[in-house]
Amino acid sequence: QAKLVESGGGSAQPGxxxxxxxxxxxxxxxxxxxxxxxxxxxxQREWVASILSSGxxxxxxxxxxxxxxxxxxxxxxxxxxxxxxxxEDTAVYYCNLWGRGDDLWGQGxxxxxxx
Numbered sequence: 001q002a003k004l005v006e007s008g009g010g011s012a013q014p015g016x017x018x019x020x021x022x023x024x025x026x027x028x029x030x031x032x033x034x035x036x037x038x039x040x041x042x043x044q045r046e047w048v049a050s051i052l053s054s055g056x057x058x059x060x061x062x063x064x065x066x067x068x069x070x071x072x073x074x075x076x077x078x079x080x081x082x083x084x085x086x087x088e089d090t091a092v093y094y095c096n097l098w099g100r101g102d103d104l105w106g107q108g109x110x111x112x113x114x115x
Contacts (some may be wrong), residue, residue, distance in 0.1 A: 001102055002026045004095050009109035012085050013112035020080040022095030022106055026073070032099035036080045038091035039108075045094065051081065053099070063089075085113045
């Protein structure tokens with residue numbers, strides 16, 4: 001069964017950076033769309049960014065200009081580079097992969113931004 005595994009989370013100070021990675025054990029990874037979502041304590045899960053198989057990327061306004069989503073199809077990996085982190089970015093981040101009839105989710109990884 002296909003599986004997604006996130007890594008790279010942890011703690012950062014305001015203004016700092018972190019890079020999340022998501023590895024997918026799927027065939028034909030390059031045809032999948034990929035995205036990141038997050039869920040803060042007491043809030044609903046929200047979309048953060050997506051990248052299509054074409055490489056076209058879109059972002060929520062809250063992270064636009066600070067976060068960058070990218071993919072390495074040779075490594076079956078999606079990245080989320082997060083810069084200028086703010087305390088409100090604190091959340092569990094989830095990787096999502098869709099396509100070929102699949103809708104896959106990672107287990108989530110904690111990102112905490114505090115001074």
